[in-house]
Amino acid sequence: MATREEETAVAETQEIPEMQGNFILEDPSPICVLEVPISGGSDPDPDPDHTTSSTGSGSTRSESQPIDDVTDTEIDPSKDWNQWKSMFENIRKKSVRRFSVIPFITTYEVITKKNIKKKLSRVTNPCDVVIDYDGFPVPKPSWRNFDFSELTAATDDFCPENLIGKGGHAEVYRGQLHDGQIVAVKKIMKAEKQDDDLIADFLSELGIIAHINHPNAARLIGFSIDSGLHLVLEFLPYGSLANKLHGSGEFLNWEKRYKVAIGIAEGLRYLHHDCPRRIIHRDIKASNILLGEDYEAQISDFGLAKWLPENWVQHIVYPIEGTFGYLAPEYFMHGVVDEKTDVFAFGVLLLEIITGRHAVDSNRQSLAMWVCNVSCRLHSDNDVSTLVDPRLGNDFDPIEMKRAMVTAFLCIDHVSKMRPSMSRVN
Template sequence: MPDDCRSLEYEAPSSHGSTSDSECPPDVANNAQWRGLLRFMKKGSHMRFAHPPKTIPKLTRRTVKRIKEDLIPGLHSSVPTPSLDPDFYCFKSSWINFSFAQLKAATNDFSDDLLIGKGGYAEVYKGKMEDGTYVAIKRLTRGSQEEMTADFLSELGIIVHVDHPNIARLIGYGVEGGMFLVLQLSPHGSLAGILYGPREKLDWNIRFKVALGTAEGLQYLHEGCQRRIIHRDIKAANILLSEDFEPQVSDFGLAKWLPDQWTHHTVDKIEGTFGYLPPEFFMHGVVDEKTDVYAYGVLLLELITGRQALDSSQKSLVMWAKPLLSVDKIKELADPCLSDAYDEEQMKILVITASLCIEHCSVERPQMSQASSICQTF
């Protein structure tokens, strides 16, 4: 990476600081006090977490640090910290509190056949409720009860403030037998499920629609939402498709808040999906809007080529595509499954946008608003 590029990219101070690893016994997550929190959450969808009941134990310093960094970026820096309004932990009244029995029935006892996504912290199942509604059920699997609770509250703290047609809609949650988030899902499932599944491949019109809608969803998160959000895990598996194939960005398990004063956030461990992570993340742990822009560029390459971000031999799609992008070999980039049945001008637009978004130096990548404008120039 050129020195001038690096200096522009990493001027802001780090957003994380050091704290003691532990403050209470390691088995605190298993005691009756944590069960008190679960009972509190089971009361319904109108409760607030701004003033938790006395039965909730004090979290370890490590967990508190991570929650605060997620919800209040810049806490450990000299940069002023944005204030949290008292409604930050308020559940939406429309959210349904599902029982474990309901979730178990919807997924056929969490059958492997219905597993549509899996990561380091969660599994996602396709489900069908009693009324025929299709849902995506995210089951948190990360470590202890304490860790899952922290992840659960962190993700809800972001989702509660998000409302856009291209962002997946949360319809409920569950806290019996684990911690679950329940999202609206159409029979189409995720982009990955169709693009790489055994069924008929997506035609070009739908691929182009997915490219446009995903850009609009990310632009909203970066610039249109009441708080600046970096998703951090944009990939085909996290793009759900509505009945009319409108893309909806989902899974905010790794998402970060960034205050306006910050140019970036710095993390000290690698989290995300290989194949979609930009160079600066591996080199310096930098997370900002350009993290999502890079992943969006990889997603465009998937739509264009029909290839996965990492193939079965762990070969990078970006590394395969860059030589072809540099000489504008669109015919060789295009998915053979399309059989030349695509709009050439639209294809050129997506190829150009993808090429810009996967630039090695983050300052040379466009903002999502710019990438969205490029795609819409057709």
């Protein structure tokens, strides 16, 4: 836990001197800026024997298994499991090209959609499926292997009226399964990618989600590789944060916005520090934050996520993928990816929550740039209302607002090492 002096030193080293005179916290958070109830990772009482030290940061990391995991001795090997495992082993043997984003496939050459469909379609009992990589078994008894006919029936043949989200690589449809359960069906779109790249991305996302178990991360129900690649996720009733902030529906008051910000921060802290493997999301934005009951935030869409090994300080990726307005400078210019990539995006998202403005406006000006320009005037007139969403009026807690503003400015520092880690943010 950081001391009061350490927090002050961190704030004073940031290159935002125009803000320092206006955002002095009367009652600063003992950890960093956001005062939040800490829920921790998926294991509320982690076993101290299941921690390892990160050679990159010197921090400890919980290695506790997800709640619905079981041990190897509890798995009864079956023909289905052998076929599943064989598929990944065959990919390894054919490897000439490295896919570092895939935790259970270090390299691979060619795999066609036909082959993966043929092999995965034999998995008839998902309770026996274990994704195994680097000696780290991750059974997911709750995952279902859906037939395509089930998904077409659930979504009314992927009717446009059921389309609830669309991105560069996927469409998301609302659906209702035969048992009445409401789900979100993510349909992977080919775009300009080849089949082998699509499958690599699909397996990567499955492998990453397999190790995520946190209330502030989207929950996978199942998948389908029959007539295309699909992920079936839990449906959240309030949709995305983007729709709430910028849509014409229900107005999001400050209490709900602050709660959402806390949930996002907790989810990112889990991915960076408490998850069994370090995960960099790479596409934190308002449309990838889903809102559940009581406006609990869930981070979704791990299609661009990267695994960062414990002994790696950062990762260089190409091509640059993500959403303009949320991209950290070092990532946008040099392809450098680490936890601070997500921290920058979180800072922009926090500004979006505060201001009610889009990450990029109609003139193609980024929100981060706009806020920095406006902040120069705040030093003289000491009027923070210029930044606050005018729809909020004065209906917000001033201490929470100041904490959120300071946090956002610390997170969008153009020097990555000056940004706080998510463990310090909340």
